[in-house]
Amino acid sequence: MNPPLNQMLQSQIQIEDDRTGLSIETLRRAIADNLFYIQGKFPAIATKHDYYMALAYTVRDRLLHRWLNTLEVYLKQDVKLVCYLSAEYLVGPHLVNNLINLGIYEQIRQAVEESGLNLQQLINTEEEPGLGNGGLGRLASCYMDSLASLEIPAIGYGIRYEFGIFDQEIKDGWQVEITDKWLQDGNPWEIARPEAAVSVKFGGHTESYLDDQGNYRVRWLPEYIVKGIPYDTPILGYKVNTANSMRLWTSEACESFDFQRFNVGDYYGAVDRKVFSENLTKVLYPNDEPIKGKELRLQQQYFFVSCSLQDMIRIHLNEGNTLDNFAEKFAVQLNDTHPSIGVAELMRLLIDVHYYPWEKAWEITEKTFGFTNHTLLPEALERWPLGLFGHLLPRHLEIIYEINKRFLDQVRLKYPGNNEKLSSLSLIDERGDKYVRMAHLACVGSHKINGVAQLHSELLKKTLLKDFYELLPEKFTNVTNGVTPRRWMVVSNPELSQLISSKIGENWIKNLDELRKLEGFIDDGGFRQQWREVKRKVKQDLAQYIHDKLGIIVSPDSLFDVQVKRLHEYKRQHLNVLHIITLYNRIKQNPNLDITPRTFIFGGKAAPGYHQAKLIIKLINSVGDIVNHDPEIGERLKVVFLPDYNVTLGQRVYPAADLSEQISTAGKEASGTGNMKFSLNGALTIGTFDGANIEIREEVGEENFFLFGLKTEEIDQLRAQGYNPQDYYNSNPELKAAIDLINSGFFSHGDGGLFQLLINSLLYLDHYLLFADYQSYLDCQERVSQAYKDQEHWTRMSILNTARMGKFSSDRSIREYCDKIWNTSPVPIQMKDYVQADG
Numbered sequence: 056m057n058p059p060l061n062q063m064l065q066s067q068i069q070i071e072d073d074r075t076g077l078s079i080e081t082l083r084r085a086i087a088d089n090l091f092y093i094q095g096k097f098p099a100i101a102t103k104h105d106y107y108m109a110l111a112y113t114v115r116d117r118l119l120h121r122w123l124n125t126l127e128v129y130l131k132q133d134v135k136l137v138c139y140l141s142a143e144y145l146v147g148p149h150l151v152n153n154l155i156n157l158g159i160y161e162q163i164r165q166a167v168e169e170s171g172l173n174l175q176q177l178i179n180t181e182e183e184p185g186l187g188n189g190g191l192g193r194l195a196s197c198y199m200d201s202l203a204s205l206e207i208p209a210i211g212y213g214i215r216y217e218f219g220i221f222d223q224e225i226k227d228g229w230q231v232e233i234t235d236k237w238l239q240d241g242n243p244w245e246i247a248r249p250e251a252a253v254s255v256k257f258g259g260h261t262e263s264y265l266d267d268q269g270n271y272r273v274r275w276l277p278e279y280i281v282k283g284i285p286y287d288t289p290i291l292g293y294k295v296n297t298a299n300s301m302r303l304w305t306s307e308a309c310e311s312f313d314f315q316r317f318n319v320g321d322y323y324g325a326v327d328r329k330v331f332s333e334n335l336t337k338v339l340y341p342n343d344e345p346i347k348g349k350e351l352r353l354q355q356q357y358f359f360v361s362c363s364l365q366d367m368i369r370i371h372l373n374e375g376n377t378l379d380n381f382a383e384k385f386a387v388q389l390n391d392t393h394p395s396i397g398v399a400e401l402m403r404l405l406i407d408v409h410y411y412p413w414e415k416a417w418e419i420t421e422k423t424f425g426f427t428n429h430t431l432l433p434e435a436l437e438r439w440p441l442g443l444f445g446h447l448l449p450r451h452l453e454i455i456y457e458i459n460k461r462f463l464d465q466v467r468l469k470y471p472g473n474n475e476k477l478s479s480l481s482l483i484d485e486r487g488d489k490y491v492r493m494a495h496l497a498c499v500g501s502h503k504i505n506g507v508a509q510l511h512s513e514l515l516k517k518t519l520l521k522d523f524y525e526l527l528p529e530k531f532t533n534v535t536n537g538v539t540p541r542r543w544m545v546v547s548n549p550e551l552s553q554l555i556s557s558k559i560g561e562n563w564i565k566n567l568d569e570l571r572k573l574e575g576f577i578d579d580g581g582f583r584q585q586w587r588e589v590k591r592k593v594k595q596d597l598a599q600y601i602h603d604k605l606g607i608i609v610s611p612d613s614l615f616d617v618q619v620k621r622l623h624e625y626k627r628q629h630l631n632v633l634h635i636i637t638l639y640n641r642i643k644q645n646p647n648l649d650i651t652p653r654t655f656i657f658g659g660k661a662a663p664g665y666h667q668a669k670l671i672i673k674l675i676n677s678v679g680d681i682v683n684h685d686p687e688i689g690e691r692l693k694v695v696f697l698p699d700y701n702v703t704l705g706q707r708v709y710p711a712a713d714l715s716e717q718i719s720t721a722g723k724e725a726s727g728t729g730n731m732k733f734s735l736n737g738a739l740t741i742g743t744f745d746g747a748n749i750e751i752r753e754e755v756g757e758e759n760f761f762l763f764g765l766k767t768e769e770i771d772q773l774r775a776q777g778y779n780p781q782d783y784y785n786s787n788p789e790l791k792a793a794i795d796l797i798n799s800g801f802f803s804h805g806d807g808g809l810f811q812l813l814i815n816s817l818l819y820l821d822h823y824l825l826f827a828d829y830q831s832y833l834d835c836q837e838r839v840s841q842a843y844k845d846q847e848h849w850t851r852m853s854i855l856n857t858a859r860m861g862k863f864s865s866d867r868s869i870r871e872y873c874d875k876i877w878n879t880s881p882v883p884i885q886m887k888d889y890v891q892a893d894g
């Protein structure tokens with residue numbers, strides 16, 4: 056009996072599976088099929104976005120096997136999971152990152168081009184999910200990339216905001232915020248999991264009762280309940296079979312329509328539950344550091360934390376475990392205090408829902424959590440008024456009181472009669488309206504507490520958490536931040552990555568310490584020339600982008616001096632502006648002055664309510680307008696403010712920089728991570744003795760780093776002896792001239808008052824010591840200009856910066872978290888070929 060026709064044909068013509076095949080022909084067919092069957096379009100009517108979606112689904116098909124395989128292995132092997140709780144993730148665009156991690160970039164590029172499409176245009180179509188403000192959110196995503204690349208089982212829990220960080224437009228030099236409708240064209244990289252929905256309670260009251268066995272129990276009778284729907288996004292590891300998940304929660308009303316209210320004519324009441332529930336995850340709070348104690352913010356935090364912990368408990372119990380070994384199976388990391396309500400929530404779930412005795416519940420809780428602090432800024436420390444807290448979370452307040460009572464009993468034992476210790480350590484700030492101190496809850500409820508750079512972790516122990524350190528020293532450790540070389544080198548700077556791989560192979564991408572091998576080529580003039588050519592090419596690309604976007608012409612031969620980060624007075628973008636104005640004045644006084652031509656490039660968003668930060672953006676653009684159009688200055692100085700700085704733009708900017716500005720007041724920048732991305736891409740750093748700058752300088756060598764400014768201990772002395780910024784203003788003519796020029800209205804069409812608030816904050820307070828560091832900064836910048844004149848030497852320093860950045864891979868950070876805090880190890884995934892298996 057002859058085999059069926061198609062089988063005969065198949066044996067003759069090898070046709071790859073449409074969803075897994077990697078031949079150019081199969082990929083082209085898959086893109087065409089997805090355009091037709093998913094986008095419902097044929098080429099003549101298809102938009103670029105349709106082709107992007109068709110391509111995205113084609114790529115997604117080729118990662119699903121890894122994703123489901125990983126899930127199956129985790130379930131089968133009952134692995135220990137790292138659960139990263141973060142209110143922010145700045146994942147950036149997925150497409151190219153997934154192509155690199157899957158190792159199929161070349162095949163896809165060919166298939167797209169043979170389909171008559173332009174891959175870069177499709178790449179530029181993707182809207183990035185801006186579900187974060189800055190460093191903290193991006194760090195979470197770098198860590199997710201490293202967890203998967205190191206084959207560590209993990210879930211990244213967070214919030215699926217409908218609107219992420221606002222899009223920034225610059226109108227007449229001012230920041231204007233535009234709603235970030237990132238989901239409006241759909242998101243091919245996520246899958247909804249309504250079957251895993253959970254309920255979250257809010258408000259109401261508690262009541263105690265005796266259960267059938269006569270045990271004292273408490274039940275929480277909420278005022279309303281919201282449903283949490285998870286959306287999963289695969290997080291691929293680099294060239295491994297592991298694909299972990301980022302599970303982001305969206306809120307929905309349990310009941311979309313309240314007929315009772317409707318029937319009594321309360322039409323708005325009938326839907327307000329729905330409206331409230333959906334508003335919960337509507338928008339990201341756009342503040343990087345300074346917090347706004349808004350009720351909705353606490354509701355968002357409790358919502359995603361409760362969803363996540365309930366999800367973990369369900370996963371654990373589904374595997375036939377009891378909660379006795381929950382801490383052995385789940386390492387939950389609190390990304391700052393934003394998810395720290397989790398300590399009280401896990402206690403509630405263990406005691407009220409799973410009937411554990413307090414002591415056992417506390418033992419499990421403390422073992423489960425680790426807490427990372429990301430800032431020392433007092434205004435960034437979350438504390439919630441008791442009234443608001445108790446109104447929203449009555450049961451949690453009871454639990455926090457009990458945690459506090461038992462904790463202070465411990466404190467009394469160690470410091471008998473020391474009421475000052477009691478009040479400074481208490482979870483409750485008894486002053487004024489009384490507050491719950493979230494950092495204290497996180498410290499008491501976690502077995503490990505870490506800062507994000509060596510200096511920061513030391514300052515945590517000496518200042519902010521001094522009392523906790525003296526009481527619980529064994530809990531404190533440090534894990535210096537890191538960045539993933541996949542996105543910040545291979546995806547962002549393919550030219551430099553290829554040059555490096557051509558010399559030392561590709562292992563550096565997985566093991567960044569291998570970059571050290573580049574030092575062996577430093578005396579190779581040809582290699583230095585190639586290094587400069589790559590830098591010039593990417594500078595040329597950025598210059599083109601600046602011209603296309605802003606119409607400003609900048610020369611790739613000028614020194615690209617770059618400061619991109621959130622706008623904040625402690626980051627001192629306005630000190631950078633004082634340098635620019637000083638150079639401007641020097642040229643105006645001596646038009647033949649031979650200075651190293653510079654292009655000053657700024658980028659960064661200001662929190663909408665942070666007026667001083669917005670004023671600094673206006674100042675940068677106002678100075679830029681004058682400098683860029685002053686014929687006497689010509690090409691020697693150019694000032695550019697790049698609007699809407701985000702991950703996508705960062706991928707353009709970091710590779711193109713010659714000089715990385717890391718000029719925060721010492722002791723204020725916990726770590727910084729942009730500093731690492733710049734050095735990795737061969738930029739030299741001008742920076743203060745602050746955050747991770749210190750460790751970068753240690754690694755690259757002080758001779759390859761431009762250090763300036765007061766150190767923390769010098770600042771403490773200066774403040775102690777009384778710091779008067781006027782002394783510096785009156786004794787430094789160039790500083791005075793720069794300030795007076797701003798004050799004169801020279802940069803603001805004669806309106807001397809425009810920047811008054813900013814100038815007064817400097818003249819009469821200068822909390823961030825710009826005036827004190829001004830001369831040291833100027834002198835250091837002069838050293839930079841001299842160094843740049845010797846391109847051979849500059850190139851050597853640039854190569855050494857890249858070569859010695861191995862420590863700052865997020866892979867190293869994650870290995871440290873695994874060893875010091877999470878006690879987890881890799882679980883390699885063997886690929887099971889679903890297609891064949893189920894053939």
Ligand SMILES: [N-]=[N+]=N[C@]1([C@H](N)O)O[C@H](CO)[C@@H](O)[C@H](O)[C@H]1O
Nearest residue numbers: 190191429507724725726727728
């Ligand atoms: N929040 N917060 N903190 C920060 C950043 N602003 O997001 O976290 C970042 C990630 O740890 C740090 O690099 C940075 O110094 C610190 O200010």
